[in-house]
Amino acid sequence: MTVRLLLADDQELVRSALSALLELEEDFEVVASVGRGDEVVDAARSHQPDVALLDIEMPGLDGLAAAAVLKVQVPACRVVVLTTFGRAGYLRRAMEAGVAGFVVKDAPSEVLASAIRRVMRGERVVDPALAALTLAAGESPLTARERDVLTVARSGATVAEIATKLYLSEGTVRNYLSAAIAKTSARNRLDALRRADERGWL
Amino acid sequence: MTVRLLLADDQELVRSALSALLELEEDFEVVASVGRGDEVVDAARSHQPDVALLDIEMPGLDGLAAAAVLKVQVPACRVVVLTTFGRAGYLRRAMEAGVAGFVVKDAPSEVLASAIRRVMRGERVVDPALAALTLAAGESPLTARERDVLTVARSGATVAEIATKLYLSEGTVRNYLSAAIAKTSARNRLDALRRADERGWL
DNA sequence: ACTCACCCATGACAAATGTCATGGGTGAGT
DNA sequence: ACTCACCCATGACATTTGTCATGGGTGAGT
Incomplete structure (x- = not known):
């Protein structure tokens, strides 16, 4: 009995390469292959794969968001996430x-x-090294608002611009940034951004 | 006459997937496969590939640096660089x-x-969209020192720390940063970093 | 010789950023 | 009811950052 697979990765070359690799196994069959997160559900519905292999970084819809939707819309299809190492927060x-x-x-x-x-046998599989990394990073100490402010700051905006975009006063924005800097034990807005990003807190 | 290929990519899965993909073509043969830039030259010397397929982001030695060394040490081996889209500066x-x-x-x-x-026929091949992007980004207006200061700043260091690390006075560092901000028409150190990075000026 | 771009530095000033104390409002949990 | 965490805000303050004018030194090119 062969496993029917759905592939999702934004890089065409990686996608077809993975397809070639998986087709080498006799019990695998790639039945669909998409390059955008928002095409995942449609493809899953029409091809009824047993397993969807999703990259996280994708245009349209995040791989994890796609997984969540899939869970509801096509519950028979199990999801395996395939991504670059290091991004600790993704696992959670x-x-x-x-x-x-x-x-x-x-x-x-x-x-x-x-x-x-x-x-396929119903087990849950997680790379142990990655699991350890996630445990080490711990849960995010940032509040929702602190995260918001940081993510806007990432684009290189000034305090004033962040305030406008989030409908806050400048002082409030500074407070949130200050809190975020303290919580990440950073020296800077930039440093805080780096550290939070590293641990998957954004 | 088959083409002998060398693969270099730090992601094991991508590497074996690409290998599977390329082996599907009858005239291709993957003769070596490495995961670090500093293993490229050795592998090329012992396996004598016709073409080396190099990813840019690799531990040990940058793919481009590896290409430069290869050019000298194993001139018979032509290089094709394979990388993620967007990083405009790489092409140059x-x-x-x-x-x-x-x-x-x-x-x-x-x-x-x-x-x-x-x-293999001696042509030069460049993705036209990428070439256009590189042309659009233009050559870096940053001086060597401005680049230095920016790259140190990237780790989230303060002016004082940058100054110490580069054996400069704080004022000088501020001047360079200011110049970099002006040349990238950014609002911020962070913004400048983002913009310069986007255009491959770092 | 002269120009020009880049290197490094100072000092002074304006603006942005980061910190702290303080306080009011809300909702969830005990 | 009470606590607690989070939301939002103000004002005051110290520090850092960004800007500008200025000047000296070097090496490459004309």
Whole structure:
């Protein structure tokens, strides 16, 4: 009995390469392949894959958001998230989205294949190194607003601009930024951004 | 007559996937595959590939630096750089490093295959969209020192820290930062960093 | 010789940023 | 009811950052 797969990755070349790799296994069959997050659900509905392999960084809809929608719309399809190593925060979000497997692109191909098979058997699969990293980063100490302010600041905006965009007073924005800097034990707005980003707190 | 290929990409999964993809073509043969830039030259020397397919982001040695070394040490081996779209500055550096082809990972697989074949015939191959982007970004207006200061600033350092690290006075650092901000027409240190990075000026 | 771009530096000033104390409002949990 | 965490805001303050004028030194090119 062959596993029907759906591939989603924004990089065309990576997508077709993965497809070629997975087709080498006799029990895998790639039945659909999309390049945007918002095409995932449609494709899953029409091709009824057993497992969807989703990259996180995608245009249209985030891979994790796509996973959440898929969970509801096509519950029979299990999700394996496939992404670049390092982004610690993703794992937590992925688990909340009901993802069954989490494989990093650094892993050798056998890991991916076995992850898919294990997910098919109903197991949950997570790269242990990544799990450790996530545990180490811990949960975000930032409040929703602090996160908002930081993410707007990321584009290089001044306090005044952030205030306008979020309908806040400048003082409030400064307070949130100050809190975020303190919580990340950073020296700077920039430093805070870097540190928060590293730990997946954004 | 088959083309002997060397693959270099830090992501194991991408590497083996690409390998699977390229092996589908009868005239291609992957003779070596490495995950670090500093392993490229050794591998090229022992396996004598016709074409080396290099990712840019790699530990040990940058893909472009590896290309430059390869050019000298194993001149018979032509280089095709394969990287993520968007980083405009890379193309210029790649051309200076004597790279024969430049393919983005967004491209469909036929583009990669044809690029490899054309490079084998002695042609130079560059994605036209990428070339346009690079032209649009233009050459960096930043002086060496301004670049230095910016790159140190990227880690979230304060002016004082940058000054210490580069053995400059604080005032000088501020001057360079100010110049960089002006030249990128940014509002901020952060903004300047973002803009310069986007255009490959770092 | 002269120009020009870049290197480095100072000092002074304006503007933005970061910190702190303080206080009022809301909703969730005990 | 009470606490607690979070929301939002103000005002005052110290510090940092960004800007500008100015000037000296170097090396490459004309």
